[in-house]
Amino acid sequence: MINIVLFGPPGAGKGTQAERLVERYNLVHLSTGDVFRRNIKGGTELGSLAKKYMDGGNLVPDEVTIKMLESEANQHPDANGFIFDGFPRTQPQAKALDTFLESKNQSISLMLSLNVEDNELKNRLMKRAETSGRTDDADPEIIANRIDVYKRDTAPVADYYSAQNKLVEINGIGSINEISQRLFDAVDKNGK
Structure with a gap:
């Protein structure tokens, strides 16, 4: 089983590359952004709460995000593995994900x-x-805030996985195919 955290700032191409990784390795894509947007569109209580934070470019609180993600993952008991896209965004989320897994x-x-x-x-x-x-x-202004929030609150999560020797940094500049190949090479070398 392969469980991958796909990481990077807003606009890095996580969604595009996640689709390619899902196809190549037969994984389930768990994107917190997609789940939040579905809930917002559906007018759920979680969606309304998430929208309040997202509209300001801020992170949704950990406890809400973690419960939602666990619920999504539990819907796929026979998965070959998961790609976590947009999660974890804080070290407490990373620790909660480790505990859940x-x-x-x-x-x-x-x-x-x-x-x-x-x-x-x-x-x-x-x-x-x-x-x-x-x-x-x-x-x-919202874009700038999202990038600042990423640098301040989210980027330190890389240190958490680096300490476990699980961090692989990928050059996210180039064609979609070039970036995909870099990701595939990293998974083939480090993910099995």
């Missing part, structure tokens, strides 16, 4: 961290806003 006699195999410069992230997010209808990608 340990309860199922599993662990994180590796963290793939997509590295992309800030200016490229901003350009990607503005382009994504034009095509996806995601209003959180259209406002330069």
Whole structure:
């Protein structure tokens, strides 16, 4: 079983690359962003709460995110493994994920961290806003805040996995296929 944390700042290409990793390794993609957006669109209580935080470019509180993610993972008892996209975003979330996986006699195999410069992230997010209808990608102030929140609150999660020798940094600049190949090479070398 392979369990991958796909990591990187907003706009790094996690969603695009997660789809390719899912297809290649037959994994279940668990994207907290997608789950939050489904709940927001469906008007659920969780969706309303998540929307309040997301609209300001802030993280949804750990306890809400963790319970939601565990519920999603439990819906796939026969999975070959998971790609966690957008989670964990804090060290307490990383520890909670380890505890949850340990309860199922599993662990994180590796963290793939997509590295992309800030200016490229901003350009990607503005382009994504034009095509996806995601209003959180259209406002330069919200984009800047999301990148700052990532650097302050989320980037330290890489240290958590680095201490476990599970962090693999990936150059996130280049064509989609070039980046995919870098990810595949990392999984084939480190993830089994």
